[in-house]
Amino acid sequence: MTETVTVELGKRSYRIDIGAGLIEGAGEVVTAQRPGVRCAIVTDDNVDAAHGDALRASLDKAGIGHTTLSVPPGEPSKCYAMFEKVVNGLLEARLERGDLVLALGGGVVGDLAGFAASVTRRGMDFVQIPTSLLAQVDSSVGGKTGINAPAGKNLVGAFHQPVLVLADTGALATLPPREFRAGYAEVAKYGLIDRPDFFQWLEKNSDEVFAFGPALAQAIAASCRAKAEIVVADETEKGQRALLNLGHTFAHALEGACGYDGARLVHGEAVAIGLVLAHEFSNRMNLCDADTVVRVCDHLKKVGLPTKIGDIPGPRLDADTLSRFIAQDKKVKRGRLTFILTKGLGQSYIADDVPPDEVLAFLKEKLTPSGNNLS
């Protein structure tokens, strides 16, 4: 069964389909929406090997001309050089403004392909075909696209909405369990932002989600709906969209301090620890009750996610390094720290005047041998 979510953005509204077999059916859906269109598939070498042929066969069947541009898998492909390669590839394929870029892959491919589409001929349309859980519930919804710069991640890019998202849950079966689990941290995040009922539902249904039962598509759809609602209210992140960063300021600092070494810590794992830290810090600021902190921590631990800094393998991280990364985060406004804090389960809000000293003191506590999670 296919779930559908609509992102209501006026003329730029688009549909998110969620279900099994959507890659095999992509040609039919695309040609119904855009008769006569030609496509460029932008993907990475791993995803191409797993799903490229199925997508190409589907386009062939629908009579859609296509070309494939593949980049090496992994975060380093979100760079200027690959951006240039993909844009030039789209131009050499002689795609016209009305043609489509199909971003087939995880967050890296979606961000890179979307950004390339946004600037090719000053704006080509693109379709997201996310193949990781993280991309299905997060990066493929909302229109943030971009690459990394030496000064930091995601600092170069555009707000460019897709015209369609096809989230094929069948593709998730080929993911390594660790990556699937990491994506789940973002699913839980939507409950913790402002949907306590959804968090409660996840507490009950997470086993079925991890067993690829019908709850999986339902959880993805609920996540997309939650994100879409926030994006619609604040497309270009002037205000409320910042709520989506719950747990992320800590997460980015953890990733940075680990040198973005995926062997130690992948993004979703960092988010899981970041979510717990955000709740603990809120508790320390007398905003959030201790029971909620325990509940959040327990659920993430139950599905196998790390929940404390000490869970990260490798050299010990120190509080000063983490604080430095936090101060460099994009979410700094004229020198003051902006954090998403919470007043309880699903009651997060934007705090834009968090004293850096409090954060440092909190992290120092967390990183002393006795400074463990409440749980």
Place this chain on the structure above:
Amino acid sequence: MTETVTVELGKRSYRIDIGAGLIEGAGEVVTAQRPGVRCAIVTDDNVDAAHGDALRASLDKAGIGHTTLSVPPGEPSKCYAMFEKVVNGLLEARLERGDLVLALGGGVVGDLAGFAASVTRRGMDFVQIPTSLLAQVDSSVGGKTGINAPAGKNLVGAFHQPVLVLADTGALATLPPREFRAGYAEVAKYGLIDRPDFFQWLEKNSDEVFAFGPALAQAIAASCRAKAEIVVADETEKGQRALLNLGHTFAHALEGACGYDGARLVHGEAVAIGLVLAHEFSNRMNLCDADTVVRVCDHLKKVGLPTKIGDIPGPRLDADTLSRFIAQDKKVKRGRLTFILTKGLGQSYIADDVPPDEVLAFLKEKLTPSGNNLS
């Protein structure tokens, strides 16, 4: 006296000031609009030498912090490498989203700086301070920004409107006469698109324009107003904005066939010849009377612009090469040629079904020894 034109684009509306001494007064204007802002001046080495100090002194006087990023002068700077350099420079200067990029220079600087601003932190605001006539009447108005790709010029970019344009007519005095004259071709173009009265006014006042009299600022203001009106009606070039390409399909082919060699032909000169060719071709298609063709040709010749292909120095161009460039132009829709043709003085329209054979036959006629302009 400063002329003012407003580009009405709702929330993204902006003001174009036109007059002498605006660079010296920039700091005051910027700080009035954005108290507390910091700026990055993006410029080229020549313009920096001519006007950089005046702009920096003005910013200093207004207490505005600033940094300068300069690129080599000339079209080759509209490339991926300089794009990367400017974006990284803006990030290293730690500019925040609310800070400003000041594009000080001609069309190359404006296109490059505007594109860099549009993608830095997914969108920084920028101010155009155009220092060439071409940039003042054309590229700094309308929000088209971008760089060139191996596949063609301006194929990579964004629609990104400035928040303010300061067109300092004093800066034009330092331009080589040839460059000033080339910019005038775009001024005349606005009359020929849909403002016959303005063209007639230019016929009477061009001497004063070239003598830097008060008619200069008036001509620039009228041009900006004309362009703004078309841009407002069609910001992202889905329809009527194509009228701005009057003469440009031929012009781009001429520039391409000359290998973009500015010693032989600069853009405005190509536009002058392109305008005459568009009128001649319209006449050949029985759309435009011969008197209008003569009148257009006479006026452009009077101010010293080239008006026929044979005016271009160097090796003879041939019709097949030109036709090939025309077929490659961005303005091709599903294989059919889109041209801006005209039914008389200031009566241009979009013809989207021009037969390529007719164009080739026309160019062959033009390029036989006897195939000269009507005039």
